[in-house]
Amino acid sequence: MNESRAARPIGNLPVLGSSFVGRQRELAEIRRQVEAARLVTLTGPGGVGKTRLAIQAAGLTRRAFPDGVWLVNLAAVDDPAQLADAIMATLGIPDQSAQPAFEQLARHLSQRCLLLVLDNCEHLLPACAELVDGLLRQASGLRVLATSRQPVELPDEHVHIVDPLPTPKPDSELPAEMLSRYESVTLLVDRATAVQPAFAVHDGNRDAVARLCAQLDGLPLAIELAATRLRSLSVEQVADRLDDRFRLLNRGSPAAMPRQRTLRALMDWSHELCSEQERQLWARLSVFPGDFDLNAAEATCAGSGLPRDVIVDRLDGLVAKSVISARPETPVARYQMLETIRQYGRELLTRGGLTRHVQRKHRDYYLRLASECCARWCGPDQNSLLATMRREHDNLMTALEWSLANDDESAALELVSALRYHWTLNYPAAGRRRLDQVLNQVRDASPLRGDALWVAAWVARIQGDTKASAMWRHECGEIADRFADEHLQAYVQLFAGSMALFTGDPFDAARSLAESLTLLREQQDMPMVLMALFLYGQALTMCGDSPAAQAACTEAIALAEERGEVWARGLATLARGFDLWKNGDPEGNAAELARQSLRFTPDANSASAVLSIELLAWIAGSRGEHDSAARLLGAAATQWQSQGVPIDSAFPLFAQSSNQCRVEALDALGQPRFSEHFDYGKAHPLEVLSGPGGIPAPPADEGAPLLTRREQEVAELIAKGCTNKAIAAELVLSPHTVGGHVERLFNKLGINTRAQVAAWLAQHQDQGPPASRTGS
Structure with a gap:
C-alpha cells in the first residue's frame, strides 16, 4: 500500500505538456506561503501563467499533504450553485446523500489533510469566497491554493501577485548570450524550438528577440503564441507585426481552454469580467x-x-x-x-x-502640469518638481507629439518652453531633439516661438553647440524686436552675455549681463535673475573685479536662501569659491565654499556638483597636493562621463583651469603616477570625495535615508559612471528593473541626476551599520 502511494502520488495534478521555465524564486515563495497560510491566491493578468505556476508549486508541496493535491478547474463552471458539486466530482466523492453538496464536501474534508487547487476563480468569486470560508472553518487539515484575476478577499488570504517574466529593454543591445538570462527569452527559445528546431538567439536576431519579448511585456501566453508563428516567419517579422497583435497571435493550442487559444479571446474574457x-x-x-x-x-x-x-x-x-x-x-x-x-x-x-476627446484631455492635463512646475521652480520644491517631470516624461512627450500631430502649434510651443528645467537638468539631449522638432515644424514668428527659441539656445549652450545657440538667440532677438517684447529682450541679452563669457570676452559679457539683470529685475523674473547673477559674478571675476563678483554671488545666495531655492544657490556658492581661488584665496575659504556647493547638489544641480569637484582639484593643485588633485580630476571625469557632456563643451571657461591643473599635476607626478591617481579617482569617486579634501560627513543624527542592499549596489555602480545597461549586466537584472531601482533611489535620496549620487554617498556611506541596509 505504501509502495503504491509512493509510486503514484495521491491527487490529480496533471503533467505539464511542456517544460516549466524559470520562476524559481516565486515557486519557493509560494511554497513558503502555502506552509504559512491556509488560503493563498495567485493573482495577475490573463496569460501571465498563474495556472502553470500553481500546478508546479502544488507539485512541490505533495509530501506535506498525505491525502493529496487536487486541481479543480472552474473555467467550465458557469453556475455558482454547482461549485461544490464540481469539487466533489474532482475529488471522486459519491453524491449518495440527501444532504447539500457543501455539507457532504465539508464532512469528507474534515478528517483529511490535503491541498485544494482552485483554478480560474474570477468569474465565481462570491461563491468561491463563501465556499472556501466555510470549508476552512470545518476542515482544519485543508489548505487552498487559488488562481484568479482578483483576490478572493477573505480575511486570512495571502495574495501572491504573479508578474510577467523579466524582459530586456528593446534597445538594450545586449550580447546574444546575455539575453538567455531573461526568462522571457528562455521561454521564447524553448517554445520556438518546438516548432522550428533550428531557432536560436544570435547576433543577427538578438535585437528582434529583445524587442519581441519586451513588446509582449514578458506575458507567457503571448510569447507562446508568438513562438508558434516562428514556424513560418522570422522573429524580426513577428516583432514588426505586433502593432496588430490580436490578428497575429490567434493560433493557440486546440487543447487549451477557448479563452487561452488566442490573445483576443484572453482579453475578451478579462473585459467580460x-x-x-x-x-x-x-x-x-x-x-x-x-x-x-x-x-x-x-x-x-x-x-x-x-x-x-x-x-x-x-x-x-x-x-x-x-x-x-x-x-x-x-x-x-x-x-x-x-x-x-x-x-x-x-x-x-x-x-x-472618444479617442481624440480623451487624448486632448490627456494633453491638457500634462500641459498644465508642466506649466505649474515651471511657475513653482524658484522655491523649495525644486527636487520634487524635477522628479515629477522625470516621472512623467513619457506622458509629457505623448502630449507634445499629440499637439504637433493635431496642428495645435501654440500648445506645442508652450509645452516645450515650460519644460525648460526638465531639459536643462534632467534630459538635455532629449530636450534638444524635441526643441529642434517643434521649432522646425512651427515656424510662424510669435512670442511663444520666441520663448521656445531662448530655451533652445540655453540647451544648445549646455551641450556646447555655440553655433546653434547663437542661431536660436539671433532669431529670438528678431522676434523680441518685432513684438517689442521686453521679456524676450532680457533673455536675448542674458544669452548674449553667456555666449560672450564662454567664448572668452568677459567685458562684453559683463555689459550684456548687467543689461539683462536690469530688465529681469523689472519683470520680477526671479529664476533668471539668479541665473544672470551667477553668470555676472563669473564675468566680473574674469574682468578682475573680485569685490563686485563677490557682491553679485552674495546677492544671488541671499535671494536663493530667502526662497528656499538650491539650484542657483549651489552655482553662486561655487562661483564665490572660484573667485576666491582665482584671486589667491588669502584666507583659505575657497575649498569650504566648494564643499558647501557639493552639499547643495543632492537637491537640484548636477552642474555645480561636478564643477565643485573640479574646483577642489584645482585648489589641491595650487597647494602642491598633486596626487590629490589627480584623484579629484579622475572623480570629476566620472561625473562628466555620466552627464554625457565634457567640460570643454559645457564650460570652456572652467575647462582652462581644469586643463592647467591636469598639466601641472602631470609635470609634478609624471605620467605613470598621474595615471595611477587619476584612474583610481575615476574608479573610486566615493573614496576620493569622502577622503581628505572631499566632503565631510554630516552629523550622524541628520536622519539620512538608509539604502537597501540592492539600492546600495546600484548607487555605487552609478557613482562609478555605469549606465543602466552596464548595471543590469553586472547585477544580472533587466534594464527595466534597474531603471526602477534608480528611480526609487533618486526619490529616496532627494536627488535628480546620476552625477549627484557620488556626492550623496560620499557624505552618507558611513552612516549607520551595514546590517541596517536590508532588502532588495
Missing part, C-alpha cells in the same frame, strides 16, 4: 503611454458616463481584476497597463469614438 464603468475607464486609460497617477486618471478620463468621483473606485476594481498594476508603495501611487491590455483598450476607445 468588468463592469460597464470599468470597461469605459479601461478604454480611456489606454491613452497613457506608461504609468500614471490618480490625479491624471481623473483629469483625463472623467466625463461622459464616468463621473470623476467614481474613478478611484473603478480604478481600484481594474487593479483588483489585474487589468491595471499598481505601485502603492511610492509616495503617490502609480498605475500601469501591459502593452497588450493597452492596445485592447485603444480598440475599445476607437470603437466608442
Whole structure:
C-alpha cells in the first residue's frame, strides 16, 4: 500500500505538456506561503501563467499533504450553485446523500489533510469566497491554493501577485548570450524550438528577440503564441507585426481552454469580467503611454458616463481584476497597463469614438502640469518638481507629439518652453531633439516661438553647440524686436552675455549681463535673475573685479536662501569659491565654499556638483597636493562621463583651469603616477570625495535615508559612471528593473541626476551599520 502511494502520488495534478521555465524564486515563495497560510491566491493578468505556476508549486508541496493535491478547474463552471458539486466530482466523492453538496464536501474534508487547487476563480468569486470560508472553518487539515484575476478577499488570504517574466529593454543591445538570462527569452527559445528546431538567439536576431519579448511585456501566453508563428516567419517579422497583435497571435493550442487559444479571446474574457464603468475607464486609460497617477486618471478620463468621483473606485476594481498594476508603495501611487491590455483598450476607445476627446484631455492635463512646475521652480520644491517631470516624461512627450500631430502649434510651443528645467537638468539631449522638432515644424514668428527659441539656445549652450545657440538667440532677438517684447529682450541679452563669457570676452559679457539683470529685475523674473547673477559674478571675476563678483554671488545666495531655492544657490556658492581661488584665496575659504556647493547638489544641480569637484582639484593643485588633485580630476571625469557632456563643451571657461591643473599635476607626478591617481579617482569617486579634501560627513543624527542592499549596489555602480545597461549586466537584472531601482533611489535620496549620487554617498556611506541596509 505504501509502495503504491509512493509510486503514484495521491491527487490529480496533471503533467505539464511542456517544460516549466524559470520562476524559481516565486515557486519557493509560494511554497513558503502555502506552509504559512491556509488560503493563498495567485493573482495577475490573463496569460501571465498563474495556472502553470500553481500546478508546479502544488507539485512541490505533495509530501506535506498525505491525502493529496487536487486541481479543480472552474473555467467550465458557469453556475455558482454547482461549485461544490464540481469539487466533489474532482475529488471522486459519491453524491449518495440527501444532504447539500457543501455539507457532504465539508464532512469528507474534515478528517483529511490535503491541498485544494482552485483554478480560474474570477468569474465565481462570491461563491468561491463563501465556499472556501466555510470549508476552512470545518476542515482544519485543508489548505487552498487559488488562481484568479482578483483576490478572493477573505480575511486570512495571502495574495501572491504573479508578474510577467523579466524582459530586456528593446534597445538594450545586449550580447546574444546575455539575453538567455531573461526568462522571457528562455521561454521564447524553448517554445520556438518546438516548432522550428533550428531557432536560436544570435547576433543577427538578438535585437528582434529583445524587442519581441519586451513588446509582449514578458506575458507567457503571448510569447507562446508568438513562438508558434516562428514556424513560418522570422522573429524580426513577428516583432514588426505586433502593432496588430490580436490578428497575429490567434493560433493557440486546440487543447487549451477557448479563452487561452488566442490573445483576443484572453482579453475578451478579462473585459467580460468588468463592469460597464470599468470597461469605459479601461478604454480611456489606454491613452497613457506608461504609468500614471490618480490625479491624471481623473483629469483625463472623467466625463461622459464616468463621473470623476467614481474613478478611484473603478480604478481600484481594474487593479483588483489585474487589468491595471499598481505601485502603492511610492509616495503617490502609480498605475500601469501591459502593452497588450493597452492596445485592447485603444480598440475599445476607437470603437466608442472618444479617442481624440480623451487624448486632448490627456494633453491638457500634462500641459498644465508642466506649466505649474515651471511657475513653482524658484522655491523649495525644486527636487520634487524635477522628479515629477522625470516621472512623467513619457506622458509629457505623448502630449507634445499629440499637439504637433493635431496642428495645435501654440500648445506645442508652450509645452516645450515650460519644460525648460526638465531639459536643462534632467534630459538635455532629449530636450534638444524635441526643441529642434517643434521649432522646425512651427515656424510662424510669435512670442511663444520666441520663448521656445531662448530655451533652445540655453540647451544648445549646455551641450556646447555655440553655433546653434547663437542661431536660436539671433532669431529670438528678431522676434523680441518685432513684438517689442521686453521679456524676450532680457533673455536675448542674458544669452548674449553667456555666449560672450564662454567664448572668452568677459567685458562684453559683463555689459550684456548687467543689461539683462536690469530688465529681469523689472519683470520680477526671479529664476533668471539668479541665473544672470551667477553668470555676472563669473564675468566680473574674469574682468578682475573680485569685490563686485563677490557682491553679485552674495546677492544671488541671499535671494536663493530667502526662497528656499538650491539650484542657483549651489552655482553662486561655487562661483564665490572660484573667485576666491582665482584671486589667491588669502584666507583659505575657497575649498569650504566648494564643499558647501557639493552639499547643495543632492537637491537640484548636477552642474555645480561636478564643477565643485573640479574646483577642489584645482585648489589641491595650487597647494602642491598633486596626487590629490589627480584623484579629484579622475572623480570629476566620472561625473562628466555620466552627464554625457565634457567640460570643454559645457564650460570652456572652467575647462582652462581644469586643463592647467591636469598639466601641472602631470609635470609634478609624471605620467605613470598621474595615471595611477587619476584612474583610481575615476574608479573610486566615493573614496576620493569622502577622503581628505572631499566632503565631510554630516552629523550622524541628520536622519539620512538608509539604502537597501540592492539600492546600495546600484548607487555605487552609478557613482562609478555605469549606465543602466552596464548595471543590469553586472547585477544580472533587466534594464527595466534597474531603471526602477534608480528611480526609487533618486526619490529616496532627494536627488535628480546620476552625477549627484557620488556626492550623496560620499557624505552618507558611513552612516549607520551595514546590517541596517536590508532588502532588495
